[in-house]
Amino acid sequence: MRDFSIEVHGCHEYDATGAISDPIYLSATYRHPSFGHSTGYDYGRMANPTRDRLEGIMNLLERGERSWALSSGMAAINMILHILVPGDHVLLSEDLYGGTVRLAKDIYHAYGLSFDYVDTSDISIVRKAIRPNTKVLFIETPSNPMMRVTDIAAMAETAHRNGALLVVDNTFLSPHFQKPLTFGADIVLHSATKYLCGHNDIIAGILTVRDKNADYTKKLELLIKSEGPNLSPMDSWLLLRSIKTLGVRVERQAENALKIAKWLQAQPAVTDVYYVGLPDHPGYALQQKQATGNGSMISFKVESPALAKAMLGRLKLFAFAESLGGVESLLTYPLAQTHAEMPKELLARTGLDECVMRMSVGIEDVQDLIADLEHALKES
Ligand SMILES: Cc1ncc(COP(=O)(O)O)c(C=O)c1O
Known part of the structure; x- marks a missing residue:
C-alpha cells in the first residue's frame, strides 16, 4: 500500500460487527482464559489494542519495525535521552525546538550527560565535533525555526562510523513527506501534537525505530513499560482518526x-x-x-x-x-x-x-x- 492508502486503512481489521471506524478499547486490564494463557493483552500500560493500531500505522508510514505512542513529543525525546548513561555525549542541531534544549540543559546535564550544538546542515562541522563518547546525533530537518536542511544519509553514515545513533525529530514534515529511517536514521520521533494530529486537540508523541532487535530498542521497550509514558486509548483513537486525512x-x-x-x-x-x-x-x-x-x-x-x-x-x-x-x-x-x-x-x-x-x-x-x-x- 502507498501512503494515502496506509493513512486511511492502516492496520484496520474488521471485527464481527464490520465497524469501519476502529473500536476504542478503554479497558485497563484483561481477563486471562486460564493459567498460562493470554489474549495478548494483560494490562493497559504494556499494550492496548487501540494504541497497537496506531503504533502499527506509524511503523508502516515511517517504514520502521517498532513504534510507541506516548503522552507527548517531549516524552518521546525524554525516552531517547534516558537510554544514555553518565559520561555519554550528544551532538544536536543548534537550531531546534527550545524544549529539547531545556530537557538537555536543565535535566540531563545533572545526570552526567554532555551536549553540544552545531550547524548540522554542514556535515564537515559535525565530523569535527563528534567525540569518542558521542552516542547520539540528534537533528531536526528542516530545523526550527530557521529551516536549515540537514543531509540525513550523511548524518547516518557519520553517526554509524562513530558507533552513535542518528535520531531525527520529523515533526515538521510528518512521515507523509519525509521518512528518515529509509535514509539510515535509527530512531525517528514526532510531536504527534502537530501534523499527525492536525487539529490542535491532542498532546501526543511517537517514537519509531528501524530495527526491532537492536539494543536501543530493547532499552526503550524496558523504559516505556517501566515508566509508563504511553498514550491513552482515547487519544490513540483520535490520532488514528486524524491520520486518515494526513x-x-x-x-x-x-x-x-x-x-x-x-x-x-x-x-x-x-x-x-x-x-x-x-x-x-x-x-x-x-x-x-x-x-x-x-x-x-x-x-x-x-x-x-x-x-x-x-x-x-x-x-x-x-x-x-x-x-x-x-x-x-x-x-x-x-x-x-x-x-x-x-x-x-x-x-x-x-x-x-x-x-x-x-x-x-x-x-x-x-x-x-x-x-x-x-x-x-x-x-x-
Ligand atoms: C519540533 C518539535 N519537537 C518536539 C516538540 C515537543 O512536543 P510536545 O509539545 O508534543 O511535547 C515540539 C513542540 O512544539 C516541536 O515543535
Whole structure:
C-alpha cells in the first residue's frame, strides 16, 4: 500500500460487527482464559489494542519495525535521552525546538550527560565535533525555526562510523513527506501534537525505530513499560482518526505555504523568507532529494521588532499561538514562545532575533490568509 492508502486503512481489521471506524478499547486490564494463557493483552500500560493500531500505522508510514505512542513529543525525546548513561555525549542541531534544549540543559546535564550544538546542515562541522563518547546525533530537518536542511544519509553514515545513533525529530514534515529511517536514521520521533494530529486537540508523541532487535530498542521497550509514558486509548483513537486525512491536509497546507512564501518575498517590509520549497533556499536541492514535499512551516524576518510585535495583534485569521501543524494557520513569535529558554549564544549563532516570525500554514483559503497578512503588515 502507498501512503494515502496506509493513512486511511492502516492496520484496520474488521471485527464481527464490520465497524469501519476502529473500536476504542478503554479497558485497563484483561481477563486471562486460564493459567498460562493470554489474549495478548494483560494490562493497559504494556499494550492496548487501540494504541497497537496506531503504533502499527506509524511503523508502516515511517517504514520502521517498532513504534510507541506516548503522552507527548517531549516524552518521546525524554525516552531517547534516558537510554544514555553518565559520561555519554550528544551532538544536536543548534537550531531546534527550545524544549529539547531545556530537557538537555536543565535535566540531563545533572545526570552526567554532555551536549553540544552545531550547524548540522554542514556535515564537515559535525565530523569535527563528534567525540569518542558521542552516542547520539540528534537533528531536526528542516530545523526550527530557521529551516536549515540537514543531509540525513550523511548524518547516518557519520553517526554509524562513530558507533552513535542518528535520531531525527520529523515533526515538521510528518512521515507523509519525509521518512528518515529509509535514509539510515535509527530512531525517528514526532510531536504527534502537530501534523499527525492536525487539529490542535491532542498532546501526543511517537517514537519509531528501524530495527526491532537492536539494543536501543530493547532499552526503550524496558523504559516505556517501566515508566509508563504511553498514550491513552482515547487519544490513540483520535490520532488514528486524524491520520486518515494526513496526506490531504499536509499536501493542501504545503500548496498554501508555497504561495504565501512567494508572496512574502515580494513584500518590502519582509527582509528574509525561510521556506524549503523556494528554489533559492540554500537547502532546496537536498530537500527535494530526501523529502517528497516541503511542508508548511515558513519563517520570515520583518524590518523591525516593533513591526513583528504589532503584526501579532493585528491578525484576524492567523492565530498568534504556539504550536504548528494544525488545519488552522498560526503565527508564532519564537523568541518569546517556542525558543524563550534558548541560550543567547545559540540564538546569535542561528540568527534567531526579534524580527523572526514563524508561521504554520493551515488549510484555509490562501487568498484570505494573504489578505490577513497584508493587512497586518501594511498598518506599519
Ligand atoms: C519540533 C518539535 N519537537 C518536539 C516538540 C515537543 O512536543 P510536545 O509539545 O508534543 O511535547 C515540539 C513542540 O512544539 C516541536 O515543535
